[in-house]
Amino acid sequence: MGFEHPYILHLVFAFTALHLATSRPDQRDEYMAISERHYEAALPVVTSELAKLNPKHCHAICMAVQLVCLIHCARGPQPGEFLAFGEGGRSEWLIMFRGIRTTREFMNTKYLRVKVPERPVPLYDFPPKYETALADLRDWVDHVSVMGDDERDANLHAVDELAKCYHARYGGTESELLLVFAWLYKMSDEYLRRLQDLEPVPLVIFAWFTVLLGDMERLWYV
Structure with a gap:
């Protein structure tokens, strides 16, 4: 695939260079520059092809687009960006991440279904009262929202999907990437728009998501 679509090779090289920058800190600047060069060669082509x-x-x-998302994670936090939103509201990472969803929706499910082995996450004891706390969060979101309002439905959907991720995480049934990023993948455009507008309720829900994201800090690219 890389020989047929050279931007794939450029992104693989960019990601590899970031790994080398992490494992060889004395040559970090050199590898970061190599990564940036390959990334800049690939991104305009990917963006153009994504539109058609x-x-x-x-x-x-x-x-x-999956490689682009991993590269953004491996680069580390950037000033003014908080993964799903930024100081200016817009998140470049999230735009590309949602490109995965756009691509998958373009392809029918049967065509896309390829069995890829996933490495289960280690089993962890449930955090004390975590289920009760999630239930309290849902009750609070329901209380502060207007009945019958689209925003209320989007917020409750976000909490319900987050609860599924917590259950999967502490049950050790899913891989790290599938587990953590599945939540953002499933979020409605309405919820993400209000998150990027820095509205309080979506931000509170997102704070609970960052707890799961913190479990991934042991991985070099997070």
């Missing part, structure tokens, strides 16, 4: 999806390259684009 077709069956001939949709698998390559799906892989590319």
